[in-house]
Amino acid sequence: MQKDKPFSQACENNKAPILEKLAELFKQPGTILEIGTGTGQHAVHFAGHLPHVVWQPTDHPQNAQLARAWIDDSHLTNINSPIALNVLDGKWADLPAIHGAFSANTAHIMAWEEVEAMFHGVAGALPKDGIFCLYGPFSYGGQHTSESNARFDLSLRTQAPHMGIQDIEDIKALGAETGLALEEDFEMPANNRLLVWRKS
Template sequence: MNSMDSLEREGADRRLSSPSARRNREPILAVLRSALPQTGRVLEIASGSGEHAVHFARHLAPLCWQPSDPSETALASIAAWREAEALGNLAAPVCLDVTEQWPVLPDLVAIVCINLLHISPWDASEALFAEAGRRLPAGGVLVVYGPFRRHGKHTAPSNAAFDADLRSRDSRWGVRDLEAVEALAGDNGLRCEATHELPANNLCIVWRR
């Protein structure tokens, strides 16, 4: 899902709306414009409400945007947004839990993961980078967005408070150390190409295989 904020329902249909998705979609889009290839399929992990998928598909054609999520509620919301927007390059959502078997996706050139690493156990991060290293072609891109600690310290008091809240909800969750994630990427054949500092003390990091 997108951050920890509550999802709002759009009218009486199945579409959900995430305030954080509305806030961060433009800064993330700016990074994607410079990082992603021009054509191929982009797999979005944990698409949540589906608003990112709609926004990015609209602005990044002819790339094919492939949303995914393990939640039935999220999948229904993504499908409803897709039906309402009728974008030719937005694929039907697929059910995907990063720690389980991934579907075979043709023409995969990039993976985008927004606000997942801190709201999941560490084995989800391990699975994400392992699959990215295994499935992306040479030159393929993994883009990850979210809060991180740097050199063992939080980058802002708000991130420290957020981290404490996450760990109170689930001891396996929490803001990750950037250095640990970078090591995980390197172990799976991915090199860091760029680290972008985005609003609200988040990073958007581009790794290339």
């Protein structure tokens, strides 16, 4: 067991409720692409409980090796090595063929142009009827779903003006533009959502 692995308490809190949904949504064998893997806690938890899929972690080149310790420690054979992928760079064609995609807590960290690039890239990589699960906080009609999300949004925008909670209407319009239709919008603990997009 490696010591001092990167650790996110939020991942520990949300991994079980997210897995419950993913187990229903990713029933077929195949490869799941993860965008913005972070520490790797999600990758290890989901791959460990979904043995019929191959998990493909990716992250921005600055963070792509962050997940390495959790993956190595897991000894799971259904997680690929993390790939450096900046959604803006468009190296989507170099990725392995996928049948689904997942990303958590990335849309409010990315600038809008990065969210656009993520949707275009995922839509291009998914097969017809493939699913993209996007987890995180979102606003509705410009309204936050809780006081804590409003405070979180303000703190993000104060840290960096390009960050902030995205509005569902903007994301839905982007989905429509890229051929990803919003099929489900699940309420999740701690004022988060799991948005399920299907490639048309």
